[in-house]
Amino acid sequence: MAHVLPPAPPMRSGANTRQEPVTVGALRVVAEGVTTAVRPDQQTGDGRYPIAWLTITAPRGATPTATSICACGRNLFAAGHHKALALIADHTDHKTRCPLRADLEGAAA
Structure with a gap:
C-alpha cells in the first residue's frame, strides 16, 4: 500500500519549484520539477549466501x-x-x- 504525503506549504521565494503530493516508493519531485523514480536496490547477486x-x-x-x-x-x-x-x-x-x-x-x- 502506498502512503501519500500531503503537499508542502508554498515557498515564498521566486524559485520555480512545483510541489505535488509524494507517494512513498513511487515518483518523487525534486528541485526544478525533475522527477526521479525511487527503486529498490538492483543488485542481482550471484546466488551465494552465507551459511x-x-x-x-x-x-x-x-x-x-x-x-x-x-x-x-x-x-x-x-x-x-x-x-x-x-x-x-x-x-x-x-x-x-x-x-x-x-x-x-x-x-x-
Whole structure:
C-alpha cells in the first residue's frame, strides 16, 4: 500500500519549484520539477549466501570471546584467549567438513 504525503506549504521565494503530493516508493519531485523514480536496490547477486558466521569480540582489557554459528546446527561459544583461538581454528576447519558446504560444492561441480 502506498502512503501519500500531503503537499508542502508554498515557498515564498521566486524559485520555480512545483510541489505535488509524494507517494512513498513511487515518483518523487525534486528541485526544478525533475522527477526521479525511487527503486529498490538492483543488485542481482550471484546466488551465494552465507551459511556460517564467526563472531569475535576482544574489547581492550576484557576477556575475548568467539562464537561460531552454522546453518547446519553448529552453535559454539568460547571465552578466554586460548579457547577463542581454538574455536577460530575449529571454525576454519569446519568449512571443509560441513555437510551443507559439501552439498553446495558438489552441486556446483
